[in-house]
Amino acid sequence: MSESNLMMHHYLAKYLRQERMPHIWCEGCGNGILLNCFLQAINELNVDLNKIVVVSGIGCIGRVSGYINVDSFHTTHGRAIAFATGVKLANPELEVVVISGDGDLFAIGGNHFIHAARRNVDIKVICANNFNYGMTGGQYGPTTPLDAWTTTTPYGNIEHPFNLAHLAAAAGAVYVARWTSLHVRRLKASIIKALQKEGFSFIEMISPCPEIFDRYNKMGTAVDVMKWFRLVSQVRHGCDPAKAEITENEILVGEFVDIEKPSYGRLLREMTSRVQDKLKREES
């Protein structure tokens, strides 16, 4: 069997825009693992591929929307969530998923993130957190750990990072989970869960960036980084996300938040029927 034929026999091949493979990501980059897990999840859920939309922002991970064989949109830097809000509200039948980076979602796009979570727009946001701006060559960003080396922190980072899970929970997300790219099964299970939940769900995947961040910070090969994930991550379902800071010695992972709350779309539809019923009563 020729190689391209063999690729066709991969059980996830039908979810990929194969003509655009291989993807742009570096060797050992976690973005490919996130793509893989996402495809596993939609395969397992057997979702209607005509009714799911993947939206991304700008960055290395931002290219992900172009690789998935569903309706997809690659927005401007930081605006994926705002775009997705428009899509979901305009057509509630669609399952809308945002996949983007730590810089895209939490620096330039941070305002959209907190407000979409607060409104409880029924979209799923998955973040590949690689602790830096990979696409532009490894500058520091809102999740870069204190003291870390990047191309714009040549003397070490003096900014405190966001704890994304805590931020999401505080802003009102109904589902918050964190995994590393080594936790492929759990990550897939979380994506499945989020897709089945109503409301704003957030999943963070801690991701290796072996080409840039990990190299500057002398973290070794991608395998070494994955082994570090294995060494320091501890599963703590239900743990208070405020306490789930990421440190060199500990990465708490798990499902931190899983609550019920009516989504914006549901409240909007309820309000609309109330208003329309009242108008009809007044007219008759």
Added chain:
Amino acid sequence: MVDESRAVLTGTHFMSGDLACAEGALAAGCQFFGGYPITPATEISERMSRRLVEVGGVFVQMEDEIGSIAAVIGASYAGKKAMTATSGPGFSLMQENIGLAVMTETPLVIVNIMRGGPSTGQPTMPGQQDVMQARWGSHGDYEIIALAPSSVQEMFNLTIECFNLAETYRVPVILLADEIIGHMWERVKIPPAEEINVVSRKKPKTPTAEYQPFKPDKDLVPPMACFGEGYRFHATGLTHDEKGAPETVSAEVQTELVKRLADKIRKNAEKIVKAQRVMLEDADVAVIAYGIPSRAALSAVREARKKGIKAGLLRLVTIWPFPQELVSDVAKQVKAIVVPEMNYGQLVREVERAAKTTPVILLSKLGEEPHRPSEIIEAMRRAVK
């Protein structure tokens, strides 16, 4: 539930320009509004927040104008006619995503009720200072459509026209009004729904598997599939080929795409451009105006005729694409052109370019009452002396 029966408020009303704009949008089939409050456009949001619920559409007040336009692009791709309304500061925030809408050929309408700038400027005062920003505000080469209403009735009519143009050419269309038109109250006639010409984007006829989202027809406009219709396409702000695949280094793809995006407007300009010619047949001096100053210009021209000055008016309804031919035709005929603008000289540059050797006189107003007819007459008199 969408209830179109309430969308068109047929009858004669007394309303403000902002309200008429909202009603025009609804009459055009607008089902989504994303906005952020700003003087003097807030009344559009307020009206839409009430009326869109009645007709089963979606109103969402976003966290800022960047979010507003991004949501509007999303809603348009989800298949809804969508718009936002703002003023200078918000319009500035929208610029990057206006480029995204141009690049992804998203039909949508942006209303800019212009106030005094730069920066926060004079929020409650009129201005026409965003004319060049409307044309060139986002980075890169592109063409866009902008219309300038000069009455409350036109706020209604031209908002519908904006939607029709946006849907026809898959381009963001800007309604460039000013604070006076937005806040002025006048009589507005809203015709019965069946008498309103409403255009919707053309849909692909190819089988879903063969659909290429950016492959144009002869008119240079690609048919538009929307999310959820089974076409499973990709759209990106990156330079892309007809399939929508990013092409970040090919000069050929870049050239083809950028030229087509501009040419679909340039080559259709004759169909797009609208202007009103008043008493121009034998004129030897002309006023070229748009928006609020065109009202004083009309009185001035009528008044001047009584005083024996052969004056005429070219009122531009379309300002982008610029009605180049119409302006040069006028320039060939008259001795001078007077351009009253509520800025320090913006569209006058385009007029000068089209007028070639015919003298062009700018009447600039900043932060004050709009031009009085007498000032325009005086300028014409001096010009032909």
Added chain:
Amino acid sequence: MVPRKLWRRPLDSEQIKLPKAEIHIIPDLCKGCDFCIEFCPRKALEESDKLNKRGVYPPKVADESKCTLCGFCTAICPDFAIFTTEKKEETSRNGR
């Protein structure tokens, strides 16, 4: 030491068919991260000694019979360059 015949065994172990795995590797898709080799719980894979067309050493099968079809390599490969399937001609352990 407990005599071997008394060791606990699942009651149905005689009937259980242990599917045989087939490991498919698409060498030229591989970017050489080594995740599959490193994290295969059965150590069924090893680095190939042949460079692929990207200039990296892709995995090769070390011992296919070790593979339990756990799917981890398939799930963790960032490049979709490896997957496993059950061998068609299934054989049960007791030859039935």
